[in-house]
Amino acid sequence: MMVTRSFLVIAVTIVIAQQAPAAEAASPKFTARQRAYWAFQPVRSPEPPSVSAKTWTYNPIDAFILSKLEKEQIAPAEETDRITLLRRVTFSLIGLPPTGAEAASFLADRSPDAYDKVVDRLLASHRYGERWARHWLDLARYADSDGFKADHTRPNVWRYRDYVIRAFNSDKPYDRFIKEQIAGDELWPDDADARIATGFHRQYPEEYNAQNLRQRRQEILSDITDTTGAVFLGLTFGCAKCHDHKFDPILHDDYYKLQAFFANVAAVDEAPLLSSGELAEYRRKLDLWKQKTQSIRDQMNALLEPDVKRLYNSRFAAYSDEVQAAVKKPAAERTPMENWMVHRTGPFLKLVDEDMSKVLKGEQKDLFAKLKGELDQYKDLHPGELPVAAVMTDLNTAPIETSTLGGGLPEKPLHRVEPGFLTILDQPEPEIHPSGTTLGRRAVLANWIAGANNPLTARVMVNRLWHHHFGKGLVATPSDFGMMGMRPTHPELLDWLASEFVKNGWSVKHMQKLIVTSAAFRQSSGFRKEAAAADSSNKLLWRFPRKRLDAEVIRDSSLYVAGLLNLEEGGPGVFPDLPAGMPAPRGGWGAPDAKERNRRSVYIFVRRNSHYPMLEAFDFAGAQESCSRRNATTTAPQALALLNSRLSREWAESFASRVIQQAGAGADRQVDAAYRLAYSRSPLAAEKDMAFTFLHRQSEILKERIAAGEPVSQAAAENTKVDRVQAAALVDFCQALMNSNEFVYQN
Numbered sequence: 195m196m197v198t199r200s201f202l203v204i205a206v207t208i209v210i211a212q213q214a215p216a217a218e219a220a221s222p223k224f225t226a227r228q229r230a231y232w233a234f235q236p237v238r239s240p241e242p243p244s245v246s247a248k249t250w251t252y253n254p255i256d257a258f259i260l261s262k263l264e265k266e267q268i269a270p271a272e273e274t275d276r277i278t279l280l281r282r283v284t285f286s287l288i289g290l291p292p293t294g295a296e297a298a299s300f301l302a303d304r305s306p307d308a309y310d311k312v313v314d315r316l317l318a319s320h321r322y323g324e325r326w327a328r329h330w331l332d333l334a335r336y337a338d339s340d341g342f343k344a345d346h347t348r349p350n351v352w353r354y355r356d357y358v359i360r361a362f363n364s365d366k367p368y369d370r371f372i373k374e375q376i377a378g379d380e381l382w383p384d385d386a387d388a389r390i391a392t393g394f395h396r397q398y399p400e401e402y403n404a405q406n407l408r409q410r411r412q413e414i415l416s417d418i419t420d421t422t423g424a425v426f427l428g429l430t431f432g433c434a435k436c437h438d439h440k441f442d443p444i445l446h447d448d449y450y451k452l453q454a455f456f457a458n459v460a461a462v463d464e465a466p467l468l469s470s471g472e473l474a475e476y477r478r479k480l481d482l483w484k485q486k487t488q489s490i491r492d493q494m495n496a497l498l499e500p501d502v503k504r505l506y507n508s509r510f511a512a513y514s515d516e517v518q519a520a521v522k523k524p525a526a527e528r529t530p531m532e533n534w535m536v537h538r539t540g541p542f543l544k545l546v547d548e549d550m551s552k553v554l555k556g557e558q559k560d561l562f563a564k565l566k567g568e569l570d571q572y573k574d575l576h577p578g579e580l581p582v583a584a585v586m587t588d589l590n591t592a593p594i595e596t597s598t599l600g601g602g603l604p605e606k607p608l609h610r611v612e613p614g615f616l617t618i619l620d621q622p623e624p625e626i627h628p629s630g631t632t633l634g635r636r637a638v639l640a641n642w643i644a645g646a647n648n649p650l651t652a653r654v655m656v657n658r659l660w661h662h663h664f665g666k667g668l669v670a671t672p673s674d675f676g677m678m679g680m681r682p683t684h685p686e687l688l689d690w691l692a693s694e695f696v697k698n699g700w701s702v703k704h705m706q707k708l709i710v711t712s713a714a715f716r717q718s719s720g721f722r723k724e725a726a727a728a729d730s731s732n733k734l735l736w737r738f739p740r741k742r743l744d745a746e747v748i749r750d751s752s753l754y755v756a757g758l759l760n761l762e763e764g765g766p767g768v769f770p771d772l773p774a775g776m777p778a779p780r781g782g783w784g785a786p787d788a789k790e791r792n793r794r795s796v797y798i799f800v801r802r803n804s805h806y807p808m809l810e811a812f813d814f815a816g817a818q819e820s821c822s823r824r825n826a827t828t829t830a831p832q833a834l835a836l837l838n839s840r841l842s843r844e845w846a847e848s849f850a851s852r853v854i855q856q857a858g859a860g861a862d863r864q865v866d867a868a869y870r871l872a873y874s875r876s877p878l879a880a881e882k883d884m885a886f887t888f889l890h891r892q893s894e895i896l897k898e899r900i901a902a903g904e905p906v907s908q909a910a911a912e913n914t915k916v917d918r919v920q921a922a923a924l925v926d927f928c929q930a931l932m933n934s935n936e937f938v939y940q941n
Contacts, residue, residue, distance in 0.1 A: 224618055228443040232685060233428070233675040234618055236649055239693035240686045255712040258687035262734050268725050271717040271737040276301060277875045278718075278941050280312065282738070283710050285940050286663055287316040289325035289747045290754050297874040313710055317703045320763060323363030324796050326702075328746055329662050330358050331796075332824070333425045333673075334397050337817035338767045341399035341802035345781035349766070350463055353583040354393030355796070356764045361391075368655055368700035369644035372426060376643065377636035379587050380629075386467045392586040395421070396461050399802060399818055403542045405512050407535045412604040419453040421820050426643050428654035428675035435602040442676035443618040446598055451614035454596035455639040458530065460537050460589040464582040479577035487572050494565045497558050498550045505550070509543055530590040537589055588632045615642055619649070650675060652692035656705055657682075660691070661823065663709050665741040673822035683733045714738075719941050742826055742939050745812030746795035748836075752932055753792050755871050756848035760792045767799030770806060774840060779804030811835045836933045846929035847907055853924060859916050861889055864924060872931040885927065892923040 228234075242257035250270055251257055263270055274282070280300050284292045292300075300312055316322060336355060340346040361371055373381055375395070378388030398417040404410045416435060423431030433439045434449040466473050484491075495502075510518065520532035521539060528536065551562050596613075600606035613635050615621040624638045643651055654675065661667035668688045671679035682688045691705065698704045709715060719740040726732075732739055743751070753759035769784035770791040779801050798806050802817045811831045815821040836842050852871065857863035865885040869877040877885065896906050896919050906922045916924075931937060 224443045228618065228677075231443070231677065232682070233653070234443075234649055236647070237652060237692045237696075238686075238689045239697075240690055242690065243686075250713050252711055252713045252716070253708055254690065255687065255708060256714055258684055258690065259712075259714045259735050262684060263736055266728055266734060268728050268734060268736045270713065270735075271720060271722070273713070273716045274718040274738065274941075277873075279309070279716055281874055282940055283309075283313060283715075284316060285743060285747060285751075286710060287313070287325065287706070288319050288321035289328075289744070289750060290321060290759075291751050292874050294870050294874070297870075309716075310711060313707055317707065320363055321761075323359040323361075324763070324794055325747075326362045326662075327355065327358040328744075328796050329658070330362075331355060332815040332821040333658075334358075334394050335399075335421065335817050335820050336397050337399075337800040337802035339781050339800070339802045340402050341818060342401035342404075343780075344401065344403065345779070345801060345803045346402045347781055348396075348463065348584055350582050350584045351393060351396065352766050353390050353467075354396070357387055357390045357393070359764070359796070360387070362702065365701055365703040368695070368702055369646075370700070372644040372651070373637075373640040376422070376426075376640035379585065380632045380634060380637040381640065383632075384469065386469075386583075389465060389467070389585050390583045393584050395456070395459065395586045396463075396584045397817075403509075405514065405517070407513075407517055407538055408604045410538070411534060412599070412602075415453050415456055416602065417819075418456050418459070419449065422456075422639075422643075423452065424673040424820050424822070426654065427648075427650045428657075428669075428673055428679075429650070430674055430676055430678075436600075439676075441678045443616075444676075445617055447611055448614070448617055450596055450598045450611045452639075454593075454611055454613040455635045457594045457596045458534075458588045458590050458633055458635070459586045460534055461584065462587055463541070463584040464580075465585040465587070467581045467583055476577050476580060479575070483572060483575045483577070486575060487569055490565055490569050494562060494569070497554060497562050497565075501553050502545050502550055505545060506543060513539065530592050530594045533590050534594065588636075591628065591631060591633070593633055593635070613638070646696050652695045652700075653688055655702075656691040656695050657688060658822070659702065659705055659709060663706070663715060664735070665739045671822075673820065740939060740941055742812075742828075744824065745809040745814045748812055748938050749795050749808055751937070752842070752845045755852075755932070756845040757852045758792045758845065758848050759794065760789055762793060765797070768793045768797050769799055770808075771841070773807055776807065808835055808839070808841065833933070836938075837929070842929065842932065843907070843925075846925050846932060849928040849932065850921065850925040853928065854916050854921065859920070861886060861920075865889075865927075868924075868928055868931060872928075872934075873936055888930070889920070889923050889927055892926050893919050896922050 242254040243261040245251065245257050245260040245264060247260060247264075247270075250260060260270060273279070277297060280292050280297060284290065284296075296312075300308060303311070305311075334354075336351070338348055338351055340348060360366075371391075374385075374388045374391035376392075378385065378391040382388035395418050398414055398421075400410070400414065416432070420430075420432040420435075423429045429442065429444065430439070431444060431449055431452060433442070434444040434446055436446070438444070438446050466476075468476060510521070513521075517535050517539065520528060520535050521543075523532065525533075525536075551559075551566075554562050595610055597607035597610050600608055613624055613626065615624065621642070624642070626634050626638050628634050642648065645651075653669075654672070657667040657669050658672050661672050668682045668684050668691075669675060669680055670683075674680075691708075694708070695701075695705055714735050715738065717735075717738040719738040722737070725736045729736060750759060768790040769786050771786045772778070772783060780803065781801055783801070784799065795809060798809070800806075800817060805814050805816075811829070812835075813825045813827055815824050849868075849871070853864050853867045856871075857867035862882070865882055866876055868885075869875060869881070899906055900919070906918070907925045
């Protein structure tokens with residue numbers, strides 16, 4: 195009997211031991227600390243605390259800030275002067291300095307709501323969207339090229355950049371903004387902007403001619419998964435790619451459940467933006483043009499056919515047997531994975547006639563040119579260039595299966611998973627209903643992320659807004675709200691802002707107005723020894739944190755002050771001049787246009803592997819991955835870029851010409867005009883004395899140089915009555931103003 199009992203005990207123990215891993219996998223255990231972690235708790239709507247210095251508070255934000263300061267017995271800073279405040283909020287909201295007229299108007303307006311009117315004007319400006327879109331483009335890893343070795347140009351991605359600008363200018367509700375970027379094609383298939391918005395996930399870097407398509411697909415999906423988790427949820431999902439997250443309660447399965455929502459997506463880089471009716475009419479006209487030109491095009495194709503066939507065969511042979519078999523297989527017989535593979539071979543195997551004609555020689559080349567001339571005679575019949583965008587869409591009506599991967603490697607599938615949400619949040623399994631040509635998966639994900647009850651989404655976004663206005667978020671790691679990220683300095687304020695955001699229709703402009711009209715934002719940036727002793731890093735915001743302007747703001751402000759900034763909006767990326775001696779980057783650099791090169795920096799073509807040098811020097815965001823906060827370095831190349839470059843000299847010459855046009859020949863009026871243009875204020879008496887001394891000494895030096903036969907700048911003296919030596923000295927003075935801390939810092 196005892197033997198039998200022992201046998202049963204052993205048998206039961208073995209069964210339990212065999213079942214334990216499966217049970218644990220099906221019902222994972224999180225620690226009490228993980229379950230209680232602040233970021234996963236529902237957003238509360240706390241009442242602003244009571245404070246004693248009520249005269250300091252402008253809105254509820256200040257009560258939360260002041261409450262913390264009072265506990266530490268630190269007094270907040272007094273309000274900064276009006277010009278500093280005007281420049282601060284103008285740079286913060288539109289990324290440009292105020293005009294002289296705007297400064298004069300604000301100084302003259304002594305009404306209680308004078309500052310509120312300034313904020314409303316800035317939020318209504320089209321310049322606002324251009325400034326704030328750039329912050330989002332950093333998150334979206336936006337670039338106009340692929341990256342990797344070839345850095346191939348993506349000609350249509352600029353429409354996504356313009357979409358983001360329009361979204362900020364129109365104050366598109368943030369929940370709608372999220373849904374459009376994740377699933378615009380599923381939720382609003384007839385809305386062109388919603389389809390363009392899906393370009394958010396087209397921004398991944400990619401080698402367009404890579405032949406290992408399974409690996410390539412997995413790298414794309416990993417990038418999409420990592421970016422979705424970081425940008426919208428503020429979590430480092432990528433750490434769970436190979437195993438359960440080492441610190442955060444994100445399971446290995448959670449990573450691939452999120453990825454499964456995107457299992458069927460594919461890039462379409464020439465998606466038509468016309469409505470169904472407009473597209474039908476376009477195709478009708480195109481068919482007519484094709485009928486009329488069929489004979490000519492057949493002859494042109496016949497000339498190109500040998501070379502086209504040779505190149506096609508060469509490229510086709512580079513793919514694996516699996517891919518070649520998929521390409522040869524009838525479309526109806528392909529699996530969803532084979533469909534994806536065939537789709538991605540398209541850009542590499544598609545050969546453009548115009549490009550192929552370059553290989554023709556002799557009589558064939560002449561004949562092709564003659565036929566091209568005949569074809570051009572029918573151009574009036576052609577409906578023109580079809581407006582297209584780079585978007586993401588579901589490629590198949592049946593999903594590609596998603597499995598967890600050992601080490602994140604596609605050749606090591608472990609077990610199948612279906613789309614699902616973070617396990618730690620105890621959400622029900624998603625209900626997915628395919629519709630038409632879409633699977634409906636991304637729509638479910640978008641609605642969950644943008645849901646008012648999601649504990650992460652609103653917190654993450656209001657923290658990003660705070661980060662860009664103050665230089666550091668309430669959570670100092672904007673894309674990492676996990677356990678290895680920084681804790682919020684003001685958790686009650688963060689929750690109040692998040693609940694206020696949702697209550698007010700997810701309005702970004704509403705939140706920004708609250709932030710920039712607060713007493714906290716209006717504080718002086720002056721240093722106080724006693725406050726620094728109690729809070730050396732200014733975590734409690736006892737003063738406004740002074741910060742250097744972003745690269746784009748420095749360039750745009752320089753052009754603006756010089757009177758050179760072209761404020762034309764939208765369109766394909768532009769190409770400013772590259773520095774002398776710098777070769778064109780791999781992938782090419784367009785010919786600079788005299789007018790286009792001075793467009794706002796947000797419109798500069800972003801070559802992923804080689805950024806525009808002036809922006810690169812001032813810590814432009816890399817586009818290889820999502821960037822939530824830029825570096826803020828101080829380096830020698832920055833000083834050299836502003837002091838020694840041909841570009842900065844050109845700006846200074848134009849700036850000096852503008853000063854002369856406004857002030858005439860008198861040094862006193864010139865110095866005053868230069869200060870007003872550069873700093874929005876009049877110079878102090880001591881500053882005037884230094885300026886006069888500089889101009890006098892510089893004039894003497896320039897006279898000696900002229901006497902020695904050396905060239906000096908003539909630009910500022912052209913078409914004016916100002917002596918060329920005085921004008922050249924003024925150019926040097928203007929360049930000095932543009933090299934000052936007051937010009938390149940938000941004070």
